[in-house]
Amino acid sequence: MKSIGVLMTIPMPSNLAEKLATRFTLFKLWNYPSIESFSETHADSVHTIRAFVCDAKSAADAKSIDALPNLEIVSTNSVGFDKIDIEKCRERGIRVTNTPDVLTDDVADFAIGLALAVFRKIPNSDGFLKNGLWKHSDYPLTTKFSGKEVGIVGLGRIGSAIAKRAAAFGCPISYHSRSQKPEAGSYKYYPNILDLAANSQVLVVACALNEQTRHIVNRGVIDALGPKGVIVNIGRGPIIDEPELVSALVEGRLGGAGLDVFENEPNVPEELFSLENVVLTPHVGSDTEETCKDMADLVIANLVAHFSGNPLLTPIL
Numbered sequence: 001m002k003s004i005g006v007l008m009t010i011p012m013p014s015n016l017a018e019k020l021a022t023r024f025t026l027f028k029l030w031n032y033p034s035i036e037s038f039s040e041t042h043a044d045s046v047h048t049i050r051a052f053v054c055d056a057k058s059a060a061d062a063k064s065i066d067a068l069p070n071l072e073i074v075s076t077n078s079v080g081f082d083k084i085d086i087e088k089c090r091e092r093g094i095r096v097t098n099t100p101d102v103l104t105d106d107v108a109d110f111a112i113g114l115a116l117a118v119f120r121k122i123p124n125s126d127g128f129l130k131n132g133l134w135k136h137s138d139y140p141l142t143t144k145f146s147g148k149e150v151g152i153v154g155l156g157r158i159g160s161a162i163a164k165r166a167a168a169f170g171c172p173i174s175y176h177s178r179s180q181k182p183e184a185g186s187y188k189y190y191p192n193i194l195d196l197a198a199n200s201q202v203l204v205v206a207c208a209l210n211e212q213t214r215h216i217v218n219r220g221v222i223d224a225l226g227p228k229g230v231i232v233n234i235g236r237g238p239i240i241d242e243p244e245l246v247s248a249l250v251e252g253r254l255g256g257a258g259l260d261v262f263e264n265e266p267n268v269p270e271e272l273f274s275l276e277n278v279v280l281t282p283h284v285g286s287d288t289e290e291t292c293k294d295m296a297d298l299v300i301a302n303l304v305a306h307f308s309g310n311p312l313l314t315p316i317l
């Protein structure tokens with residue numbers, strides 16, 4: 001398959017670039033300031049590029065897709081595909097794949113970890129000990145997580161895995177999604193996210209980002225959750241109206257937050273840095289050695305399937 005060109009946006013974990021380069025002719029977009037300058041430099045070979053590999057942090061936008069006249073497949077090294085111009089791919093008959101399932105456990109584990117970290121103030125008490133403060137006083141009491149009412153926004157693969165874990169902590173589970181899920185058993189369905197928030201003590205954002213979910217967690221939802229409520233976001237930053245989230249946390253209208261994703265990554269509102277009821281992580285929900293290897297293998301398996309004329313393993317389009 002060495003005659004097939006693959007353009008990759010940025011370096012990715014588990015040596016994905018090196019692995020791709022053993023099978024395909026790899027082009028590295030990160031060595032160029034823009035897709036235009038890449039196309040200019042590779043005017044002679046751009047027509048050989050038939051696959052594009054992006055991820056949760058780098059886009060397959062209309063400009064990049066249009067720069068590649070013989071593009072056949074976009075494969076994202078992520079489960080979310082909000083950075084891919086799906087309409088453009090549909091118009092051009094370009095296939096699209098992502099990496100579902102292999103990361104579900106890690107992201108669900110991480111959501112519970114963030115909830116525990118916020119309620120039990122684990123990072124803050126770690127800092128307390130390491131800064132020598134234990135010698136002078138005991139750490140203040142924190143808040144119990146087990147048994148809290150957990151509301152999940154988006155009961156897909158990851159949302160369901162979070163629900164299963166939270167249920168094991170004795171948490172009653174409710175959810176909001178586009179439609180009620182017959183497989184959700186005893187979980188309570190709220191067709192309206194405001195009602196979900198008003199009846200939850202922890203709101204976990206686990207849905208995909210799209211035009212329907214952008215800023216679905218707005219001021220009304222945050223206020224319905226209230227000063228004792230906690231938001232955990234392992235989905236995408238723009239699902240929450242971030243300035244509203246920040247002011248609610250700063251003003252004490254929201255009890256706390258565990259956030260792995262942000263509206264304008266890697267920029268994070270600095271007002272949050274000094275709040276001990278807020279735990280911030282740099283979009284690492286699926287970043288374990290094991291899962292990143294499985295994701296990289298799935299990206300390659302989809303490309304190999306496509307170029308061998310076999311069915312895609314995890315197609316979106």
Ligand SMILES: O=CC(=O)O
Pocket residue numbers: 056077078079080081103286
């Ligand atoms: O954010 C990570 C992913 O979409 O896989």
